[in-house]
Amino acid sequence: MRLGRLFLAVLILGGASAAAFTALSWHRSDAPVSPPAAGSIPPALATEGARLVALGNCADCHTAPGGRPYAGGVAIQTPYGHLFSTNITPDTATGIGAWSLAAFTRAMRTGISRDGHHLYPAFPYPHYAALSEHEIAAIYAYLMTRKPISAAARDDDLAFPFNIRALVAVWNLLYWPATVPPPEDAGGHIAEGIAHCGACHTPRNQIGAERTESAYAGADVDGWHAPALGAASPAPIPWTEAELALYLSGGVAPHHGVAAGPMQAVTANLAFADPADLHAIAAYIAGIGGPADPVRQARATQTEAILSGTAPPPPRSGGPGAEIYAGACAICHQDGWHTLSQNLTPLALATSLSEASPRNALRVILEGRHPRESEAGPQMPGFANNLTAQQMVDVLAYLRTSIAGRPAWTDLAETVASMRREQEPQ
Ligand code: HEC
Numbered sequence: 254m255r256l257g258r259l260f261l262a263v264l265i266l267g268g269a270s271a272a273a274f275t276a277l278s279w280h281r282s283d284a285p286v287s288p289p290a291a292g293s294i295p296p297a298l299a300t301e302g303a304r305l306v307a308l309g310n311c312a313d314c315h316t317a318p319g320g321r322p323y324a325g326g327v328a329i330q331t332p333y334g335h336l337f338s339t340n341i342t343p344d345t346a347t348g349i350g351a352w353s354l355a356a357f358t359r360a361m362r363t364g365i366s367r368d369g370h371h372l373y374p375a376f377p378y379p380h381y382a383a384l385s386e387h388e389i390a391a392i393y394a395y396l397m398t399r400k401p402i403s404a405a406a407r408d409d410d411l412a413f414p415f416n417i418r419a420l421v422a423v424w425n426l427l428y429w430p431a432t433v434p435p436p437e438d439a440g441g442h443i444a445e446g447i448a449h450c451g452a453c454h455t456p457r458n459q460i461g462a463e464r465t466e467s468a469y470a471g472a473d474v475d476g477w478h479a480p481a482l483g484a485a486s487p488a489p490i491p492w493t494e495a496e497l498a499l500y501l502s503g504g505v506a507p508h509h510g511v512a513a514g515p516m517q518a519v520t521a522n523l524a525f526a527d528p529a530d531l532h533a534i535a536a537y538i539a540g541i542g543g544p545a546d547p548v549r550q551a552r553a554t555q556t557e558a559i560l561s562g563t564a565p566p567p568p569r570s571g572g573p574g575a576e577i578y579a580g581a582c583a584i585c586h587q588d589g590w591h592t593l594s595q596n597l598t599p600l601a602l603a604t605s606l607s608e609a610s611p612r613n614a615l616r617v618i619l620e621g622r623h624p625r626e627s628e629a630g631p632q633m634p635g636f637a638n639n640l641t642a643q644q645m646v647d648v649l650a651y652l653r654t655s656i657a658g659r660p661a662w663t664d665l666a667e668t669v670a671s672m673r674r675e676q677e678p679q
């Protein structure tokens with residue numbers, strides 16, 4: 254009978270793929286070991302590890318706000334629910350104290366935990382796969398010399414079917430390690446590997462894999478937009494290698510302003526990295542896609558001319574946006590092209606006002622801009638409680654057209670409405 258045969262075929266195929274799937278998703282558990290004895294780890298190796306850990310932003314994802322270093326528990330927002338980072342201190346019961354170097358290397362390269370379960374690629378192992386054995390040993394040495402902290406992992410709340418960890422095996426088959434084209438130069442090795450810049454700046458497909466054909470084209474992350482880097486950058490004045498190096502190490506660049514949102518955490522960690530490594534990254538990023546196209550070059554020349562006073566700034570509109578600006582913003586931002594303090598970049602140079610989406614500019618207006626704990630730096634108060642949605646729309650429209658001199662944003666009202674909703678306490 255045809256139907257019977259078909260049924261049998263489906264059954265055999267199904268059975269075969271289930272067996273293949275089990276084989277694919279099953280990984281042996283690596284036996285627990287005792288943590289390396291104090292004194293057995295060469296200090297120079299741990300110091301090298303510290304630099305790599307700063308480049309890898311490990312502290313940011315593995316330290317909860319107000320929590321203890323590397324003890325995990327940070328909620329990572331994904332389109333499918335929350336996932337919590339784990340404890341990577343050398344505590345034997347709740348951290349990685351019982352992990353051998355081999356188990357750690359397997360996790361860093363292939364995203365498989367010591368006991369054999371799959372880790373989600375929110376942990377950027379597809380990038381860390383580019384690390385050398387020596388680099389991974391250095392990171393291990395650094396982590397094993399941290400203070401052990403007892404902190405059990407929190408339960409994730411991912412939606413079905415994303416809560417089935419074994420499915421990551423299929424994801425790996427499709428995408429790992431496709432995100433890591435190993436570039437020859439030092440900067441590429443760092444940026445694509447340990448520093449995983451593309452994890453935020455490269456758009457992802459529907460199941461969360463980076464679209465390598467659109468590398469560094471810009472992507473949404475945690476309610477912010479990580480702008481395109483390289484030739485496609487929307488920054489009014491193209492980034493140079495020198496400004497990138499300054500920005501990565503100190504979170505601020507004279508022609509671009511300060512790092513905000515998730516990038517503020519990245520630069521805070523990079524401040525502990527080796528300056529030579531940051532220069533290498535800067536050289537690599539500055540070169541992505543070649544030089545800026547003639548349209549951008551012309552715009553940059555025009556912008557420089559306005560800054561130096563040899564060309565007039567864009568014409569200004571009046572209306573409610575101009576009034577709000579004069580009353581609430583001009584005290585610090587002046588006319589948007591000049592500032593009283595050298596610490597403040599003219600608003601006209603802000604990438605956030607030249608981007609296709611008003612998201613980042615709105616985020617700063619809602620939340621303000623505050624230096625991180627124990628850090629000095631310019632401050633801006635948040636206006637979430639002081640401006641109505643309509644006033645935000647008006648002032649953003651003014652910033653965009655009259656200060657940045659760009660065509661009006663068409664999605665302003667919707668973006669303001671949706672972001673104000675996101676900001677409301679749940
Ligand atoms: C973008 C956030 C992010 C960054 C950056 C990050 N991690 Fe993680 N890491 C996670 C998350 C989330 C998990 C848990 C994944 C899961 O449960 O599937 C994790 C898990 C791990 C694990 C597995 C632990 C276990 O118990 O299975 C190790 C080891 C680890 N990370 C080490 C590191 C190191 C070392 C760095 C820096 C080089 C780093 N991580 C950077 C988010 C991050």
Ligand code: HEC
Nearest residue numbers: 448449450453477478479480488512513515516519538604
């Ligand atoms: C955790 C996500 C994340 C990671 C990792 C990350 N970035 Fe960013 N980056 C962002 C976001 C979001 C912004 C936009 C906010 C801002 O401008 O400060 C940004 C802004 C920037 C800017 C400013 C762009 C402009 O024109 O204003 C540069 C340059 C940059 N990132 C470079 C890098 C480099 C180089 C790396 C790797 C070393 C990196 N980023 C890693 C999220 C990230």
Ligand code: HEC
Nearest residue numbers: 510511581582585597598603604605614617622631632633
């Ligand atoms: C107390 C001073 C102060 C006031 C008042 C203030 N700002 Fe700011 N603003 C800052 C500082 C400081 C920064 C961050 C420094 C930088 O980007 O160079 C900033 C950054 C910004 C940015 C982000 C620029 C970028 O690089 O992406 C926007 C947009 C902005 N302000 C808009 C406003 C608007 C709109 C108002 C009024 C509603 C306002 N600011 C009021 C101090 C202020």
